[in-house]
Amino acid sequence: MYKVKELIIVEGIYDKIKLSRFIDGMVFITNGFRIIKNKEQMQTLHTLARQSGAAILTDSDAAGFKIRNFLKQQLQDCDVKHAYIPDIKGKEKRKTQPGKEGLLGVEGISDDLLLKALRDAGCTIDGDSTARRPARAITKADFYADGLTGGPDSAEKRRAVQQALGLPGKLSANMLLDVLNRLFDHEEYTEFLENLQNN
Structure with a gap:
């Protein structure tokens, strides 16, 4: 069993059952889209997330991303990490x-x-935080300079990065930037892109 400090937020009961087989930690179920209209449930989630931080672990489909974006807005004042599963x-x-x-x-x-996914998101597992604070963060300007935004084939290039890292295809450019800053410092990012282009 892996002990996870952060509250893990999932969509359904079967997700919670899956995680409880190997995770020792609190798992909160949104019941899909019901969280959006259930203010009492949202208040409970907010209270729990403020206490220990949270990791949003939703499906990689359109519904999962809608729920993730809603939670991101509602939990702005909490320490929220985003764990992504691959497509x-x-x-x-x-x-x-x-x-x-x-x-x-x-x-x-x-x-x-x-x-x-939980480690890559920066969760504290078995007392070890996997969160990274790079010396030099990857910026939107870097994305533009590297052709990941602002170009005719930028979406294709981002998709190649997402596939290489096992990330869902529905990530926006801003979400991808956030994930890359959790995985790499600027130097590692540059090296990763070079290796990706050479293969």
Whole structure:
């Protein structure tokens, strides 16, 4: 069992069951979109997130990103980390058909990938914080200079970066920038891009 300090926010009960098999920590269920209209539940979530910080771990489909963006706005004054699962085609064992977008949700992702997502987000696992504070952050200007924004093929280049890192394809440029700053310092980022272009 891995002890996670932050409150982990997931969409459904099956996500919580999956995590409880290998995570020792608090897991909060949004019940999908119900969190948006349930002010009492949102207040409880806000209180918990202010106490220990939070890690949002939603599915990589459109619904998951809508829930993530809602939570991001509601928890602006809390220490919120974003854990992303990769786009993996398939269906969960308990379902007869895949979801609308044909992607696995949190409950269908391997334990190792979920743990990696939490580590990459900067969660404190077994007392060790994986959060990074780079000497020089990657900026929007770097993204522009490297062709990841502002160019005719920028979306393609960002998609290549996302695929290489096992990130969902629906990440906005700003979200990708945030993730890269958690994974790399500027020098490592430059080296990563060079290696990606050479392959």
